[in-house]
Amino acid sequence: QQQVRQSSQSLTVWEGETAILNCSYENSAFDYFPWYQQFPGEGPALLIAIRSVSDKKEDGRFTIFFNKREKNLSLHIKDSQPGDSATYFCAANYNQGKLIFGQGTKLSIKP
Amino acid sequence: AQTIHQWPVAEIKAVGSPLSLGCTIKGKSSPNLYWYWQATGGTLQQLFYSITVGQVESVVQLNLSASRPKDDQFILSTEKLLLSHSGFYLCAWSLGTGGGDTQYFGPGTRLLVL
Numbered sequence: 001q002q003q004v005r006q007s008s009q010s011l012t013v014w015e016g017e018t019a020i021l022n023c024s025y026e027n028s029a030f031d032y033f034p035w036y037q038q039f040p041g042e043g044p045a046l047l048i049a050i051r052s053v054s055d056k057k058e059d060g061r062f063t064i065f066f067n068k069r070e071k072n073l074s075l076h077i078k079d080s081q082p083g084d085s086a087t088y089f090c091a092a093n094y095n096q097g098k099l100i101f102g103q104g105t106k107l108s109i110k111p
Numbered sequence: 112a113q114t115i116h117q118w119p120v121a122e123i124k125a126v127g128s129p130l131s132l133g134c135t136i137k138g139k140s141s142p143n144l145y146w147y148w149q150a151t152g153g154t155l156q157q158l159f160y161s162i163t164v165g166q167v168e169s170v171v172q173l174n175l176s177a178s179r180p181k182d183d184q185f186i187l188s189t190e191k192l193l194l195s196h197s198g199f200y201l202c203a204w205s206l207g208t209g210g211g212d213t214q215y216f217g218p219g220t221r222l223l224v225l
Contacts, residue, residue, distance in 0.1 A: 034213060043201050043216035044155065089155065097143050097162075097205060098170065099214055101155045 003027055004092050006102035014110050019080045021105045023090030024072040030092035030100075035064065035075050038087045038104075047088070048075070080109045113138035115217040117202050123223045127191050132220050134185040134202030142204040144185040145214060146177055149199040161185060197224045 007022040023033075031052040036044035050057040050064040050073065057064045066073040077084055090102040116135045124130060136142050146158040159177035161167045167177045174193060178186045185202055200220045205212040 032212075036216075041219075041221075043203075043219045046213055046215065049213065091155075093212065093214075096168075097145065097160050097212055097214070099145075099157055103154045 004030075004090055004100050004102040006090050006105050008105050009103065010106040010108070012108045012110060013080050015080055015082060017080055019077040019084070019107055019109070021075040021077075021088050021090070021107065022072065023074065023102055024070075025092050026071065027092070027094065028071070029094045032093040033064070033066065033073055034091050034093070034099075035062075036089045036091060036101075038089065044089060077107075080107075082109045082111050085109045113204075113215075115202060115204060115215065117200075117217040117220050119220060120218075121221040121223075123225065124192050126194055126224055130187075130189050130192050130196070130222070132187040132200055132222075134187075134217060136183045136185075136204050139183075139204065139206070141182055142206065143212070144179060145203040145205070146185065146187050147201040147203060147216075148173065149201060149219075151198065153198075155201065159187070192224045194224050197222055 004025050013019045034049035035047045037047045038044040048059045048062045050066050055066050061078045063076045085108050087104045087106045089104045091099050093099045114137045118133045143162050145160045147155045149155045157170045159167050161179040164179050164182050175189045202217040203214040205214045
């Protein structure tokens with residue numbers, strides 16, 4: 001059973017556009033949602049995170065929109081750059097450090 | 112500043128052989144530590160976590176074991192490797208348990224079992 005689901009395995013956008021990556025979850029107990037960025041051959045790096053009490057979190061070009069009622073969230077990357085090309089993982093944390101990851105979305109930015 | 116080091120960087124091992132992977136955290140005292148496994152092109156799966164020396168909780172075993180011999184060290188091991196053990200092993204740390212803890216990942220160890 002996939003508790004955290006990312007709707008796209010891959011996504012391609014043009015440089016300068018806004019990339020939108022979607023994520024949904026099943027367990028209402030999930031209360032913290034980090035997004036990680038991973039480049040090939042490297043460990044994931046925290047990009048931005050949101051708690052379930054908020055509906056929006058912004059950090060520079062990255063924004064998370066969170067809908068608790070619908071159990072979904074999205075990561076918006078404004079003004080996409082070629083350096084943003086990576087795999088993005090949505091994750092959920094609910095208890096004792098247990099972190100559950102989605103399948104990942106491979107984002108490609110076309111120059 | 113805290114640093115996380117994993118060793119070795121990469122391994123090629125034979126089926127049935129033993130394995131030991133290590134992780135060291137510097138710059139943080141008493142961190143929570145985690146082991147993850149990632150298949151090539153796949154998601155991350157949490158295997159073990161530890162909140163203190165000598166205490167390890169299993170999330171998914173996959174015929175592996177983990178130990179925390181020191182506050183800053185986490186070891187992943189098995190006596191007999193399987194082909195299915197191939198993948199990318201990641202160590203992570205956080206400051207404390209509970210919702211809201213950010214986990215920070217190391218550079219990983221690439222394992223190929225033949």
